[in-house]
Amino acid sequence: MDARAKDLRIEQLRHLCRQHGLVLTPQRRAILQAVLEADDHPTAERVQAALARRRLRVSRATVFRTLESFARLGVITKACHPGSSVRYDRRTDRHHHLVCLRCERVIDIQDARLDALPVPDTRRLGFVVSDFKVQLRGICRECREQEDKT
Amino acid sequence: MDARAKDLRIEQLRHLCRQHGLVLTPQRRAILQAVLEADDHPTAERVQAALARRRLRVSRATVFRTLESFARLGVITKACHPGSSVRYDRRTDRHHHLVCLRCERVIDIQDARLDALPVPDTRRLGFVVSDFKVQLRGICRECREQEDKT
DNA sequence: TTAAGTGCAAAAGCTTTGCGGGTAG
């Protein structure tokens, strides 16, 4: 993600914080930056590790609390995945995911034809759809190469 | 799920076990039955609770191990979801999900037009797609009603 | 019979919570 886009997102965060009576602390800013720099749908733990690499110590509790509140604010989203720890996605725009069933990696893809899919009517279920996402499930390159060796 | 369909799935499990040198133990059979009877993409813990309701005591470790190996065998699948514990799906056929962003509930839907989606070419990424699934994200009826109260 | 599976208990990993002290606005 380029610097310009990152600045915009920080600006957006500043706005949302003001709007919701939250303080834009250095920790919050750093956590958002770390997520924006990750393209691998990181867990809280990986976000903390990325901060540590930059010599920023932020407590584990703060990382968890902050990511959760960012997701509530809509600055970032939660990625759906088959594993067992929450993963966050820096993207809030429409895109789709390749999900590796072996290593549980999640890879972003863009595809105009998928964006145009016909959203079914879910009103009779009382479910209000705000967005959609296509998951293409399969095996990633790395996992296939690993397999070939055995 | 009707009795006939359940029997077929147990038969399928027997086959797969034989094929992979696994023993079809009473625990494994009971765990599969419990998953087949659940329509809510249960966690390991909920599967164990369902067994307990039927007065079947199966250790936690066995439930975890077994669900994991069922998913590897392809008797059941793992559901992708935004939360923090693994959830299993009794369905192995193509279908789609409504995901509630508030309570993280996952609801199955069937839709022929979604089934007919144009799958993009991911070969240049080295990713081999075996299946796909559409996630419609939004807020479920229960969560909206809850919200209206406040 | 005997390889494979299970239960148990402990360890390991993930997430939340309560609280006292610190800080932005």
Place this chain on the structure above:
DNA sequence: CTACCCGCAAAGCTTTTGCACTTAA
């Protein structure tokens, strides 16, 4: 000033592991 936020540490979940005992085929 004052509400909000952070770090810490402990508690609460979820999942895995090692090992001795049991059992299905």
